[in-house]
Amino acid sequence: DAGVTQSPTHLIKTRGQQVTLRCSPISGHKSVSWYQQVLGQGPQFIFQYYEKEERGRGNFPDRFSARQFPNYSSELNVNALLLGDSALYLCASSLTGANYGYTFGSGTRLTVV
């Protein structure tokens, strides 16, 4: 059974550009969450989606947006990239939410130059 898959694995973008990151959850998982992890720190919560609806949002600017599709896959979009957006972006899926624990993908390493 495939785990959580994220694409692309690595990405280099220029300041001011836009980026779209993709995530496919484990089959049967209806909740997808996105996190930003800067080197040496714990992941920071960005969004949670459940059944295609936004259920939670972290303290990130409006340049960050996401959506979940009918097949429960998800996209994270970041507009007007800044150097400080360089990080590992992690996607996690779960059956319904935190109480069941999250399964994480390997992440997308975004570098903004």
Add this chain to the structure above:
Amino acid sequence: TQLLEQSPQFLSIQEGENLTVYCNSSSVFSSLQWYRQEPGEGPVLLVTVVTGGEVKKLKRLTFQFGDARKDSSLHITAAQPGDTGLYLCAGEGNTGNQFYFGTGTSLTVIP
């Protein structure tokens, strides 16, 4: 924002030694989880603790949830090089729509 502070931030020990990692907050959590993350990978769930005072064991790892559900600890007995990694505690916020990770403890076990 519900903060989860972990200590120590860095830990380097010899193989065979014991260690304890602490996760503390001023807020009450309905449950706390512990994850381990290796470089280039996403965090992997180790355990979920739900009841105040609960103790769970996973081989050489012992997890405890504080009575007031504001803190947790992870104890590793006879550490092995394979235990090396970033250990993260995490919990769901009071409103149930945010998930917070701790500041992380980077463990290195030297053979």
